[in-house]
Amino acid sequence: MTEYADELIRDLLRDGLSSEEIEGLQRHEKDADRFAQVLRLEQERLRWRERILLCLQEHLYIVDKGDGSKVVRCDCGQEFGDYRRNWKESALVYERAGADALAVYRGPRVADPDWSILREFYCPGCATQLDVEVVPRGYPFIFNVEPDFEAFEGGEQ
Amino acid sequence: MSLQERLRERDRRVADLGWYEERLELKERDPIGFELLYSKMVQLVTSAHEVARRVSASPMSRELGEIIFGLYTPEGDAVALSRGLLIHVHTMSRMIKWMIEHGYEDDPGFAEGDHYFNNDPYIGGAHCPDQMIVTPIWWEGELVGWAGGLTHTPETGGSEPGGFIPFARSRFDEGLFLPCVKVAEHDMIKRDLEVLVERGIRSPIFWLTDNRAKITGSQMIREEVKGLIRQFGVDYFAKACREYIEDTRLAAEQRIRKVLPPGTYREVGWRGSVMPGDETLLHGPVAMTVTREGRLSFDYEGMSPAGRHPFQGTLPTIEGLVMNVAIQHLFYDLKHNEGVLLAVDLNVPEGSAGNPPSIFYPTALWGIAYGAGLASGQAISRAYYAKGYREEVHATSALSSAYTAGGLDQYGRPFGAHNFEFAAAGLFATAVMDGLDTAGVEFNPEGEMGDAEIWEQMLPPLYLSREIHIDGGGYGKYRGGNGVMSLYLVSGTNDIEIGGFGAAPIYSAPGLMGGYPASALYMWVGSRTNIHRLIDEGRPIPSGEGEDPANPDFVRMVEARWELIPGANRPARPAREGDLFTAMTGDGGGFGDPIERDPDLVRRDLENRVTTHWTTRHVYCVAIDPETLEVDAEETERLRRARRDERWRDGVPAQQYKARERERVLSGDFAKPTARMFHAVLGSSEAFRRAFLEFWGLPETWEMADPDREAEEVA
Numbered sequence: 043m044t045e046y047a048d049e050l051i052r053d054l055l056r057d058g059l060s061s062e063e064i065e066g067l068q069r070h071e072k073d074a075d076r077f078a079q080v081l082r083l084e085q086e087r088l089r090w091r092e093r094i095l096l097c098l099q100e101h102l103y104i105v106d107k108g109d110g111s112k113v114v115r116c117d118c119g120q121e122f123g124d125y126r127r128n129w130k131e132s133a134l135v136y137e138r139a140g141a142d143a144l145a146v147y148r149g150p151r152v153a154d155p156d157w158s159i160l161r162e163f164y165c166p167g168c169a170t171q172l173d174v175e176v177v178p179r180g181y182p183f184i185f186n187v188e189p190d191f192e193a194f195e196g197g198e199q
Numbered sequence: 200m201s202l203q204e205r206l207r208e209r210d211r212r213v214a215d216l217g218w219y220e221e222r223l224e225l226k227e228r229d230p231i232g233f234e235l236l237y238s239k240m241v242q243l244v245t246s247a248h249e250v251a252r253r254v255s256a257s258p259m260s261r262e263l264g265e266i267i268f269g270l271y272t273p274e275g276d277a278v279a280l281s282r283g284l285l286i287h288v289h290t291m292s293r294m295i296k297w298m299i300e301h302g303y304e305d306d307p308g309f310a311e312g313d314h315y316f317n318n319d320p321y322i323g324g325a326h327c328p329d330q331m332i333v334t335p336i337w338w339e340g341e342l343v344g345w346a347g348g349l350t351h352t353p354e355t356g357g358s359e360p361g362g363f364i365p366f367a368r369s370r371f372d373e374g375l376f377l378p379c380v381k382v383a384e385h386d387m388i389k390r391d392l393e394v395l396v397e398r399g400i401r402s403p404i405f406w407l408t409d410n411r412a413k414i415t416g417s418q419m420i421r422e423e424v425k426g427l428i429r430q431f432g433v434d435y436f437a438k439a440c441r442e443y444i445e446d447t448r449l450a451a452e453q454r455i456r457k458v459l460p461p462g463t464y465r466e467v468g469w470r471g472s473v474m475p476g477d478e479t480l481l482h483g484p485v486a487m488t489v490t491r492e493g494r495l496s497f498d499y500e501g502m503s504p505a506g507r508h509p510f511q512g513t514l515p516t517i518e519g520l521v522m523n524v525a526i527q528h529l530f531y532d533l534k535h536n537e538g539v540l541l542a543v544d545l546n547v548p549e550g551s552a553g554n555p556p557s558i559f560y561p562t563a564l565w566g567i568a569y570g571a572g573l574a575s576g577q578a579i580s581r582a583y584y585a586k587g588y589r590e591e592v593h594a595t596s597a598l599s600s601a602y603t604a605g606g607l608d609q610y611g612r613p614f615g616a617h618n619f620e621f622a623a624a625g626l627f628a629t630a631v632m633d634g635l636d637t638a639g640v641e642f643n644p645e646g647e648m649g650d651a652e653i654w655e656q657m658l659p660p661l662y663l664s665r666e667i668h669i670d671g672g673g674y675g676k677y678r679g680g681n682g683v684m685s686l687y688l689v690s691g692t693n694d695i696e697i698g699g700f701g702a703a704p705i706y707s708a709p710g711l712m713g714g715y716p717a718s719a720l721y722m723w724v725g726s727r728t729n730i731h732r733l734i735d736e737g738r739p740i741p742s743g744e745g746e747d748p749a750n751p752d753f754v755r756m757v758e759a760r761w762e763l764i765p766g767a768n769r770p771a772r773p774a775r776e777g778d779l780f781t782a783m784t785g786d787g788g789g790f791g792d793p794i795e796r797d798p799d800l801v802r803r804d805l806e807n808r809v810t811t812h813w814t815t816r817h818v819y820c821v822a823i824d825p826e827t828l829e830v831d832a833e834e835t836e837r838l839r840r841a842r843r844d845e846r847w848r849d850g851v852p853a854q855q856y857k858a859r860e861r862e863r864v865l866s867g868d869f870a871k872p873t874a875r876m877f878h879a880v881l882g883s884s885e886a887f888r889r890a891f892l893e894f895w896g897l898p899e900t901w902e903m904a905d906p907d908r909e910a911e912e913v914a
């Protein structure tokens with residue numbers, strides 16, 4: 043059964059692997075223990091009292107508050123509320139279209155705002171750009187991940 | 200039992216009992232023989248692939264590898280596949296099943312040496328250029344399987360040259376369809392059908408030599424399978440074929456349980472139809488669900504309805520795409536066969552642009568089906584991330600684009616074709632490294648761009664340049680791969696028309712988790728140029744776009760009537776010697792916040808001239824000395840802090856943003872392409888309507904006005 047040293051997985055999480063090491067991870071059979079190992083390493087790094095249940099995406103985690111609630115939290119400490127509600131509802135939003143988009147894309151590389159705009163979501167705590175949606179104006183926020191914790195508990199996880 | 204009865208029995212078994220083969224007896228009893236036979240099957244389809252490439256005269260097959268071979272069960276389920284154009288393995292399966300369901304066994308019959316051709320995407324394939332040939336494999340009076348091959352032809356005889364018809368309004372613009380037609384008997388090609396192709400399309404040599412390639416490959420597979428049957432026995436062979444599929448199904452379910460956490464993962468792909476007067480954004484959402492039992496489902500509820508434009512796909516296309524995405528991102532090390540699809544559930548709403556209500560609807564660019572298929576890969580990435588397998592997480596692949604041309608070529612012969620160098624587009628960024636530049640495409644992981652000289656033989660335009668599309672890939676902590684932008688010179692003919700296929704002017708490949716999407720697609724066309732004068736006088740000529748896409752080198756250096764086509768979708772228009780135009784292959788999406796990018800990676804990109812000082816400063820907020828390329832860490836830190844301050848200043852709390860945007864929704868303040876999309880999807884998907892009303896806090900009775908009816912009334 044495949045297993046990896048903490049050091050290697052820590053480097054994976056913190057962008058420290060060479061392309062050969064990455065390829066090694068991709069080529070081998072997946073290690074069954076990765077989920078628990080990553081949670082443990084992230085818990086050690088962040089030193090939060092509350093238990094991390096899931097790494098939701100870059101910078102965002104679902105943590106068990108210990109009072110029965112599970113919330114989305116940024117690694118800066120900012121909380122976004124219950125994980126069953128889209129964390130984007132508690133973020134800062136910036137719509138980038140037309141002239142604003144020219145600060146990022148030049149000339150014809152900008153999409154026509156009649157068709158497509160960028161919706162950037164920032165963490166109110168640390169101003170990290172957490173997501174960039176490509177949507178038309180008026181499109182509901184995309185709720186990307188809804189983990190099924192009940193199934194987690196009943197399944198192999 | 201007839202094949203039709205066997206197919207029904209197979210469908211019933213899978214639906215009612217959930218398995219394909221009840222017990223893996225051979226695998227248990229004879230594991231080495233079992234694997235040995237499979238490796239021989241893979242070997243023979245791979246040999247067929249390699250030999251067939253060299254039989255064809257089409258650069259698509261020879262140079263680019265747009266070709267694939269497979270071995271199928273009597274019921275048409277894929278058992279073993281060659282490398283190549285992965286998306287089409289399943290579409291050949293659909294073709295075999297269609298013939299069985301439609302009574303072909305009795306009439307016209309499946310005799311040894313018969314070869315059936317199909318390019319009807321409603322039977323199997325994605326569009327008219329996808330052309331497949333299958334042949335039955337007989338053993339002592341019993342049909343024991345099928346061999347088949349598929350190629351992508353660069354010309355179909357459509358209303359415009361090149362197979363990708365960017366403004367097809369109906370199927371009947373797309374070219375010559377031959378739905379499940381017998382093109383060879385006793386292994387001899389039927390001459391009358393070749394005449395049909397010779398006089399029905401612009402460049403018949405590609406289609407006809409591709410047919411020879413496919414028939415050659417299929418015959419090779421057929422004969423070598425007979426050798427395997429002699430060696431292993433027919434019962435062993437037949438049982439093993441079924442077990443390989445069941446083996447994959449079981450392994451796929453196990454893989455899903457192991458690597459994907461239970462939950463629902465949502466993404467949205469976009470494309471757009473630019474049909475004049477009916478410009479419409481197209482919606483391609485996907486909700487991927489993983490259950491605790493290890494079932495994986497992809498639900499495309501809310502996909503835009505079918506319409507009179509070429510940006511839709513058929514059901515076999517979506518099935519093929521899901522199989523393609525699942526094999527590449529989840530099941531890469533399993534036996535690639537029908538078992539993959541048996542482990543996955545799909546819902547593609549009837550009447551949608553991924554499952555059109557009739558064969559009338561054109562699929563030349565199968566855009567939104569492709570968009571939704573790529574979004575499915577994003578959903579898998581989200582799940583991988585949650586489980587900690589970050590080495591498998593990636594943003595979106597490129598949206599492809601190229602030019603088409605037709606007329607009389609440099610040798611005075613009728614021709615039509617598209618350039619297909621977009622098989623080497625920029626790949627997506629991953630969670631752990633940059634996307635590869637000029638690397639590949641999702642639908643054919645092993646595609647190549649082909650030598651410029653080969654394209655120059657095949658099509659009259661000459662390359663003035665073929666360069667990396669600098670900064671085309673989406674920005675991010677890890678950037679998307681850059682594709683290619685080529686600058687072409689029309690040469691050797693004045694009887695030629697040039698077009699382009701691409702998309703609407705949308706961002707092409709979305710980023711992931713804070714990464715930006717890739718550049719929008721675009722095409723430049725310069726007519727009445729002074730390029731020949733520049734050459735004659737020995738003055739500098741452009742070698743591409745240069746570092747400022749807002750003021751490209753070719754526009755600065757060449758006097759011409761320049762036209763910019765945002766989205767790069769352009770009907771074929773007459774051109775003359777000396778005209779210039781560009782085409783781009785598309786770029787990959789970025790991953791993560793760009794201001795977290797390692798400044799050293801930015802410096803390396805500058806050294807390699809795949810990014811610019813403008814982007815370095817404005818997007819990555821990295822201060823680099825333009826002469827020495829040394830990073831100023833302190834100034835970089837200050838720029839990045841300032842960018843965060845900007846975000847705090849300009850970012851609006853989500854609830855405030857929603858209150859503002861709700862007013863826009865209530866007043867219907869949308870541009871036409873967006874309004875048409877919303878109106879169509881709200882009317883066709885109750886689930887989307889409910890989610891939309893809930894998100895914006897709108898009353899149950901709220902309805903969106905029909906943007907076109909309103910315009911008619913005003914008129």
